[in-house]
Amino acid sequence: MQNLPSHLFKEIQEAICRPEGTVTFNYESPDLFDKDKLGEVILEIPSGQHLFRLERDNSLCVHFYHSSPGTGTRVATVDLKNLPPAPVVFLAFSWTPSETKLHVRPNTPEAELVSATGVVSQRQFCVGKDGRVYQIGDNGLDVMGLNSYQAGEPIILPTGKKAWEETVKAIEVLSKGESKESYIFEVVVTNLSLAILVTGFETYSKKRFLELEQEGLTPNTNSVIDAFYSKKEREIGIGTVLESEAEDAGTTVLQHVVSKGKINFQNYSSCKRAFKKAYGIKFGNLGLSSDTLENLQSFIRYRHRIIHVSSLDGTLNLENIPPEEPIFSNKETAENATNCFSEFIEALHKSTLSLRPGNKP
Known part of the structure; x- marks a missing residue:
């Protein structure tokens, strides 16, 4: 998903630059359910000051992060270990100013749709003035008063x-x-x-x-x-x-x-x-x-x-x-x-x- 054609990336970016919405797609990967494979970012799209990040970690959990200046960063998590493995998975995420959700369903006859509601994330993300994505803090690590400048110009401000x-x-x-x-x-x-x-x-x-x-x-x-x-x-x-x-x-x-x-x-x-x-x-x-x-x-x-x-x-x-x-x-x-x-x-x-x-x- 990180190798999206530039025109398709731009279309998605423009479509999700709004306070609320839903994105759905089928994700095909032979490694998604493989516990021996390292985690990876499935999708990361900055759109205005919104950030949409979908990733699978090393513990077979899929996380949807949504970040904006008004809401901060929230994360919704689905544990893949509770789902039947499949090479293709239906993924959907939605966001509003009050709630984020992640939905996952393996494309197998017996699989059911599993949903998770977002909570405040200790890993905060933001889109800098330069358009790049920055992570602020981490699990167990809080950061206060972060400012970043480049050539005298602000890149990250609270x-x-x-x-x-x-x-x-x-x-x-x-x-x-x-x-x-x-x-x-x-x-x-x-x-x-x-x-x-x-x-x-x-x-x-x-x-x-x-x-x-x-x-x-x-x-x-x-x-x-x-x-x-x-x-x-x-x-x-x-x-x-x-x-x-x-x-x-x-x-x-x-x-x-x-x-x-x-x-x-x-x-x-x-x-x-x-x-x-x-x-x-x-x-x-x-x-x-x-x-x-x-x-x-x-x-x-x-x-x-x-x-x-x-x-x-x-x-x-x-x-x-x-x-x-x-x-x-x-x-x-x-x-x-x-x-x-x-x-x-x-x-x-x-x-x-x-x-x-x-x-x-």
Whole structure:
């Protein structure tokens, strides 16, 4: 299967570059059930930021790996030792944002179809910026904060979801620190946590915004341009200019707009507008309470005060007292902020996974 004609490989690659689908085929191999033969990769196709990998290991197990930035890598496994040997085997695999499945049936009269549902894989795979497939971690080996550059250009960067998980981990580590400075140390830890959380929010939002296009979803770039460029710029044909610049840079118009810094993902309103215009995702429809959304915006404002007024400020909403009750820089505030941002990002991520090609923003 690794020696597919280039045109057939391309056809399959284009067909599976979507959030969900099914692939079926008959696989012929004299070695598939031979326990003395080493394992091999049956099929490996990167498609956008999706990766589809089918392999047989040395223990006669067939694994289907599906990877994308939104879901990470999941693996579904069927043990061939439980099946009657056959020179030809029917194979099928399917994927959605919520589930992967592998189906195997030897082409013999007595054989039945055996199915397996995917689980999170310790072996994570990703498609690098150079189009090559990379394995990250392995069974019993976890990897955090992986970055890879070549000639100054990024090849592998954490996904939006992974970057957020690492943000939360950083907050957890920070919260366990100790100091003889007592109260002032708690203030510093809380304020630093808020700064890290807002940066994590910005990083996740920006990465996820761009990942969706690479996962086979088509953004409404015209609406994005209308929302983030002035009327004067639109009247003189900024859309055509952006298309030309993006083509010269070998990127998409959406990626080009983001690279020019036109969307401030650290600003709640700007981020909200971007997701709505590009993909039809409305922050007000994420299933979150109005209090959660209001608190999120407040924590973003507090970060601004911490950065631009004082990192030792022990009261975060001083300019609004009264009528507001004081919000102090303490452990409780740090925990509330972490829970608030996590709740929002989990809801937003779930919403992005529900998108399908053809969804109208």
